[in-house]
Amino acid sequence: DSGVTQTPKHLITATGQRVTLRCSPRSGDLSVYWYQQSLDQGLQFLIQYYNGEERAKGNILERFSAQQFPDLHSELNLSSLELGDSALYFCASAGGSTDTQYFGPGTRLTVL
């Protein structure tokens, strides 16, 4: 158990819909990262937050947005969903200066 929690574990929705994925980092970690992993693909970095502020952006679509709240949990919002958005979405948290990231169990999103 990495100490990072993600909900829900599975999400099935239809095209055009909007969903919210939630992540709680390990106790004390200020950084939260979001990744997308499509079938048999590597980890695609989406976005990083540090102590409530956006720190880095990767290949995140404009239809996707995220935020980190004062209690440090984070939400990833995916809107106008398309079939190609079906994937595993992971969050990871890190603390300290070495950016050692610990991953959550992921949310499997299926868009029908």
Place this chain on the structure above:
Amino acid sequence: GQQLNQSPQSMFIQEGEDVSMNCTSSSIFNTWLWYKQEPGEGPVLLIALYKAGELTSNGRLTAQFGITRKDSFLNISASIPSDVGIYFCAGFTYNAGKSTFGDGTTLTVKP
């Protein structure tokens, strides 16, 4: 930006064989990390390396931080079926302030 070349992309080995995989880059890293991901699960941190030349073991796994700081390798000795999964390397630099992940090595172990 920084890129990591992880190889091999996949490996098919017999149970009991030793495995070696590596990550290389043209950039210098301050930290190297190795993760294992099993199907449908999140990557799990196996080994973290923080100093050039560092050699660290975790059971049958051994990883080294290359002396040039541009590469790292992971060895698995006497592989077993539960070693199956995707192994990712990641490098972190203070200057960039972020980690870069390799594309992964998919390991299949035949009993």
